[in-house]
Amino acid sequence: MSDNKKSEQAISAPINETIDGISRAISERNKPAIEQLLSPLNPGETADVMDGLPTDDRRQLIELLPDTLDGEVLLHMGEGAAIELVEEMDADTLQQATEAMDTADVVELLDEVLPTDAAKALLGSMDKQRRERIELNLSFDEHTAGRLMHTDAITVRENVTVETVQRYLRQYENIPQDTTLLIVVDRENRFKGAVSLLTLILHPCETLISDVMDDDWRTLDPNMSEQEVARSFENHDWFSAPVVDKDGYFLGRIVVDDVIDTIRDHADHAIMAPVGLDEDEDLFAPxxxxxxxxxxxxxxxxxxxxxxxxxxxxxxxxxxxxxxxxxxxxxxxxxxxxxxxxxxxxxxxxxxxxxxxxxxxxxxxxxxxxxxxxxxxxxxxxxxxxxxxxxxxxxxxxxxxxxxxxxxxxxxxxxxxxxxxxxxxxxxxxxxxxxxxxxxxxxxxxxxxxxxxxxxxx
Amino acid sequence: MSDNKKSEQAISAPINETIDGISRAISERNKPAIEQLLSPLNPGETADVMDGLPTDDRRQLIELLPDTLDGEVLLHMGEGAAIELVEEMDADTLQQATEAMDTADVVELLDEVLPTDAAKALLGSMDKQRRERIELNLSFDEHTAGRLMHTDAITVRENVTVETVQRYLRQYENIPQDTTLLIVVDRENRFKGAVSLLTLILHPCETLISDVMDDDWRTLDPNMSEQEVARSFENHDWFSAPVVDKDGYFLGRIVVDDVIDTIRDHADHAIMAPVGLDEDEDLFAPxxxxxxxxxxxxxxxxxxxxxxxxxxxxxxxxxxxxxxxxxxxxxxxxxxxxxxxxxxxxxxxxxxxxxxxxxxxxxxxxxxxxxxxxxxxxxxxxxxxxxxxxxxxxxxxxxxxxxxxxxxxxxxxxxxxxxxxxxxxxxxxxxxxxxxxxxxxxxxxxxxxxxxxxxxxx
CATH class of the missing domain: 1.10.357.20 (SLC41 divalent cation transporters, integral membrane domain)
Incomplete structure (x- = not known):
């Protein structure tokens, strides 16, 4: 129980108290105190803290603890604040910070945060497969489903059994932790349907995928706008959804947490635009x-x-x-x-x-x-x-x-x-x-x- | 392929075109045309259409096609519009509309849409177990995690094997389709950890749950505010999260689509409040x-x-x-x-x-x-x-x-x-x-x- 107690506390410690603590520790240049305050936080929470620090403090924090900057943190930060920070960073730090990120997140970073030069340098430093995946996303217009999608979806064929799929999954390296759905495609990678993990578990080993897959699963067009994507997720209560081009080829999947970011962005825009501010405006910018x-x-x-x-x-x-x-x-x-x-x-x-x-x-x-x-x-x-x-x-x-x-x-x-x-x-x-x-x-x-x-x- | 083509079209048909079609069909009292336009829509999309009709049209639509009104539609509608509509309905229609809804959704309906009398009548018409579940949610303050949670989570013990869990699931009736996580509890229903469906699939049958469960899984306190819940989901990229009281007892689970509704509500409030309007204000109210x-x-x-x-x-x-x-x-x-x-x-x-x-x-x-x-x-x-x-x-x-x-x-x-x-x-x-x-x-x-x-x- 003690473990859970600890986690609960960590999660309910208000962000502004952590901000106060870190701000004090930065002014004292007290590295261990900062480490202790940041260690229980995940990238999203770290981003909340970063957003609440004046620019100088942010910079000092990165100087004191360069490892704080996981690319994920940049993504969760307000765009204005993230852009400020990235402008201060060299290409190597940036490459390191983004190495562990999945390609859809890197695309978001390229899209919204990185200046053109840094984006080019980052793309140049990647291996071919990773770069090609990212370039597929970038080939679609900004603010479309094609930009939001993850290209790391696991696909299976319809003429195999549940057991085969299960064996295949166990051998698969790097299964995305947010997988809830397997995509069924044909030999040419054309979308045939989808099968949820729950369905897999509920059916005996010898069941054929074609018998349990949902072949009426709705798909998203890569050229659909972000806002239409968000509305579809809200209307269908999806966790994730397949993106399929108009010739029926499967391209990738969109996951609900990226949709939440989209909803937040549009909400921020609706609040900030009427007073002439960009939704990326950073309260603590210089x-x-x-x-x-x-x-x-x-x-x-x-x-x-x-x-x-x-x-x-x-x-x-x-x-x-x-x-x-x-x-x-x-x-x-x-x-x-x-x-x-x-x-x-x-x-x-x-x-x-x-x-x-x-x-x-x-x-x-x-x-x-x-x-x-x-x-x-x-x-x-x-x-x-x-x-x-x-x-x-x-x-x-x-x-x-x-x-x-x-x-x-x-x-x-x-x-x-x-x-x-x-x-x-x-x-x-x-x-x-x-x-x-x-x-x-x-x-x-x-x-x-x-x-x-x-x-x-x- | 033709099936998917159809679905894609249905999803990308703009809401405002459907609104135009339905509006015309209502004025012609053309029931088959309305049915044809509504049938491809799910409750969320039907709600979007309802929101776009003037009040008189909404009322006529329900008169022409009383079955249109699934309780889910009411939930997805703007609150102001839903309240208007419910005021016109008798207790029986309401009971019918809510019969198939899960309890967390009924709680949302009770909370936000139903007038006190209708709420009491609806609670009175339910069987004991359903009513008790709903009353558990209602015992927490408005706009807290306790109100948002679903009490239908599937719990397992830590000393059983993956195979046992799988057999148990197959016998279980009414597994919620949005299950991505099994909750591990002890004999007294105290929270011990969680195990994702993905983990279950990736491990051999004889694996003990205690060996693969995540016992450091973060939990939400039932008294946490909706906004803190939303921030946790955003920071952790969760699909769902367990709610555990301060004595460590497991209460229920919150699912990401309810969190999205919360985020939308708060965003609407931020836009509408500065001009003195309630976020539930209905554009097409009389x-x-x-x-x-x-x-x-x-x-x-x-x-x-x-x-x-x-x-x-x-x-x-x-x-x-x-x-x-x-x-x-x-x-x-x-x-x-x-x-x-x-x-x-x-x-x-x-x-x-x-x-x-x-x-x-x-x-x-x-x-x-x-x-x-x-x-x-x-x-x-x-x-x-x-x-x-x-x-x-x-x-x-x-x-x-x-x-x-x-x-x-x-x-x-x-x-x-x-x-x-x-x-x-x-x-x-x-x-x-x-x-x-x-x-x-x-x-x-x-x-x-x-x-x-x-x-x-x-």
């Missing part, structure tokens, strides 16, 4: 490059803010006469922005899940216009009352209410049309949807409020 | 309830917008004299809001990943202040130049620059301090962080710009 990356988005925002200012500037004469308008003006823009963001977020998620189709697009637009109108009228009423009590000016109250209703209607329209249009133009709505939307609600909000005031109050 | 749910967030935003207006109102006299201030005012608030949101998003993600620890909090604060200062100075310079060229007023340009730098500094501080404080107060920063932050940047932005103008220009 100051200067971080500031530079973020300033790009600030520049874009500045352009849209000046656009809004320019609209306000059109009504300087009006503002000069009724200064209360300047006080109330941000309310119209802000409420429109929030209402629009709600619709936008729902629409972007619906697009990502493939829920938005020709048949329901119009239904959705009508529904969102309805919500915009209802909430617009409700909150315009509230806002008008408050504004009237504040400024004792009926005209301002009415103009404010009308502008707010109009802006919330436009916000609903923009919340649907902006992402659908960007999606059709193959621009990622998660990245640019929010900017376009708030520009629309700012411009329309200011224009409607100050414009109506110019017409009806002056 | 108008009125949707409008109601969203108006809550609009009300909160209105309060903060009025707070900003009130701050502006304090400076009415200033605005009356220098109306250009009203034109430039939104720029300060907008740039602060963006800079703060970037820091906030990174911090919330860092908190969720457990990266933020005592040792790096101060480092992070210093870094973000540095970024705020750098970007503040850079963009203040740009903004001042443009404002000077526009209004030919040096004082306004200087005040604008100073206010913008100050607001971007405050934004950086708030971007760290707001989520850390909310987190410490056990308030979800993903939900309320953005509101608090933009309130701070709005108020500080207007106060700084108009305040400095009042002091230095009038």
């Amino acid at each position: 100051l200067l490059p971080s500031a530079g990356r973020r300033s790009v988005w600030l520049a874009l925002n500045l352009a849209t803010a000046f656009l809004a200012s320019w609209v306000i500037g059109l009504f300087e004469a009006t503002l000069e006469k009724v200064v209360a308008l300047a006080v109330l003006m941000p309310i119209v823009a802000s409420m429109g922005g929030i209402a629009g963001s709600q619709t936008l977020t729902l629409t972007i998620r619906g697009l990502a899940m493939g829920q938005i189709a020709d048949s329901n697009r119009l239904w959705l637009l009508r529904k969102e216009i309805g919500i915009g109108l209802l909430n617009g009228l409700l909150w315009s009423f509230v806002v008008s009352i408050i504004a009237y009590l504040w400024f004792k000016n009926q005209q301002i109250a009415i103009v404010l209410g009308a502008a707010l209703t109009l802006n919330m209607l436009v916000a609903a329209l923009a919340g649907i049309i902006v992402p659908l249009t960007l999606h059709r133009m193959k621009i990622d709505p998660a990245l640019s949807g929010a900017v376009v939307l708030t520009t629309v609600t700012d411009v329309v909000g200011f224009m409607a409020f100050l414009g109506l005031a110019t017409i009806f109050i002056l | 108008l009125l309830p949707s409008a109601g749910r969203r108006s809550v967030w609009l009300a909160l935003n209105l309060a903060t917008a009025f707070l900003a207006s009130w701050v502006i109102g304090l400076f009415e006299a200033t605005l009356e004299k220098v109306v250009a201030l009203a034109v430039l005012m939104p720029i300060v608030a907008s740039m602060g809001g963006i800079a703060g949101s970037q820091t906030l998003t990174l911090t919330i993600r860092g908190l969720a990943m457990g990266q933020i620890a005592d040792s790096n909090r101060l480092w992070l604060l210093r870094k973000e202040i540095g970024i705020g200062l750098l970007n503040g100075l850079l963009w203040s310079f740009v903004v001042s130049i443009i404002a000077y060229l526009w209004f030919k007023n040096q004082q306004i340009a200087i005040v604008l620059g100073a206010a913008l730098t100050l607001n971007m500094l405050v934004a950086a501080l708030a971007g760290i301090i707001v989520p850390l404080t909310l987190h410490r107060m056990k308030i979800d920063p993903a939900l309320s962080g953005a509101v608090v932050l933009t309130t701070v940047t709005d108020v500080v932005g207007f106060m700084a710009f108009l305040g400095l103008a009042t002091i230095f220009i009038l």
Whole structure:
């Protein structure tokens, strides 16, 4: 029992406590303490710790304990952080770190972390078989099933018995530990079906594979997008799935843990993109490059803010006469922005899940216009009352209410049309949807409020 | 081959095309067409289709084809949509739909979808063993490992041979198809270790389980949070993992597909919460309830917008004299809001990943202040130049620059301090962080710009 107790503790020790310990040990350059803290961790946990250290500490850790850097750790780290670290490493350390990794993981590393030179050097240092396997993966487009697959699957023929397979497996060196499925192929390596390890165990030795294999097993096309792969895994509750090209040849297998990484990446993208950050952004990256990356988005925002200012500037004469308008003006823009963001977020998620189709697009637009109108009228009423009590000016109250209703209607329209249009133009709505939307609600909000005031109050 | 071809096609037929087809068939009340479209789909895919239909269509579909509703479909559907649908169903239909589900899935349904009455009725309709199993899960807190686990794991003793286990398995009815691991327990059901099916196959019949089992297998505590469970699965690349209580008794197993659902839920929450929406919000829910749910967030935003207006109102006299201030005012608030949101998003993600620890909090604060200062100075310079060229007023340009730098500094501080404080107060920063932050940047932005103008220009 004591063994399990120990493991349980190790697993439930919060990452941030380990980070604190390691950080202290690094500043004391206390090698044994670092070793003791890191030894119970597997590559994934080590990566969590690395992600939580400022860049300088990461570098020092690698200097103190170069063996810490298993290629697996790099894979589990945030991409931004891993890229930073790899840039500091020489070709030999990198080669050593990746020697024990399976080829699908190396492909991921090549794809996401290594700069072109390092990737070439690494490929050059490999033996022919390993290089060819990796080059097969790399021959498919980025973010497709072909890139995700492992080419180390165990294949068997359908005309052999369970016993033969079992004998074959026992002689096989390096059976991937995550094997749950044997792939059945013909002489030409064409996919015939699959048989799970559970099925093998449940059937007597003399059973023919052709009698127990599942020949209706669904396969993935190597050109399928990562997101479709993820959705298939979720829908089928698979542990792994075979990749088969359109001529029916078996290429490799995709394993669920790689799919989880994909789901995480897409989730991170959905969270980070709306504030103009890459999903690989590293919280603990050094100051200067971080500031530079973020300033790009600030520049874009500045352009849209000046656009809004320019609209306000059109009504300087009006503002000069009724200064209360300047006080109330941000309310119209802000409420429109929030209402629009709600619709936008729902629409972007619906697009990502493939829920938005020709048949329901119009239904959705009508529904969102309805919500915009209802909430617009409700909150315009509230806002008008408050504004009237504040400024004792009926005209301002009415103009404010009308502008707010109009802006919330436009916000609903923009919340649907902006992402659908960007999606059709193959621009990622998660990245640019929010900017376009708030520009629309700012411009329309200011224009409607100050414009109506110019017409009806002056 | 033709079989596989068919399956490949079925899997790559985009969900939105199926949605269009079904939607047309429903409006024509064409039962055979619906059946033909739904038959190749598994419960996960059916759920994707259901999620993409407006509520009325969903209801009509169930009326036309009541058998469509397998409990599994409800589980794979968006929660909001599933809840809507269940509210329309009678107890019998529900019982039928859940009969074939395994207990862990029923627990998820009880937890997330069923209203209390329906849950009680469903539990009441079950046989004793099934009910007891479910009640064991329900005895643990929501969102813990104890709720996620399946209690149907196959356990074996360590002093038996591989052959005995194999014979035992062949006699066992209802072996869960997702079994990849056998759990080794003692006579009292205390966890001793685990042995994978692969290990079983690779060893000769006479091998003792004790010789091949992994007795250092990591276990999960039933009170662990879902998120810690997810992180463990990601770090270890597990297919399934045993749940063991603190006295060492084996309780059940968690399977990776349930972990994927958890990861999805948390990702959805991270996307939806910042705009005040529940992650279960259904894009195709009817108008009125949707409008109601969203108006809550609009009300909160209105309060903060009025707070900003009130701050502006304090400076009415200033605005009356220098109306250009009203034109430039939104720029300060907008740039602060963006800079703060970037820091906030990174911090919330860092908190969720457990990266933020005592040792790096101060480092992070210093870094973000540095970024705020750098970007503040850079963009203040740009903004001042443009404002000077526009209004030919040096004082306004200087005040604008100073206010913008100050607001971007405050934004950086708030971007760290707001989520850390909310987190410490056990308030979800993903939900309320953005509101608090933009309130701070709005108020500080207007106060700084108009305040400095009042002091230095009038």
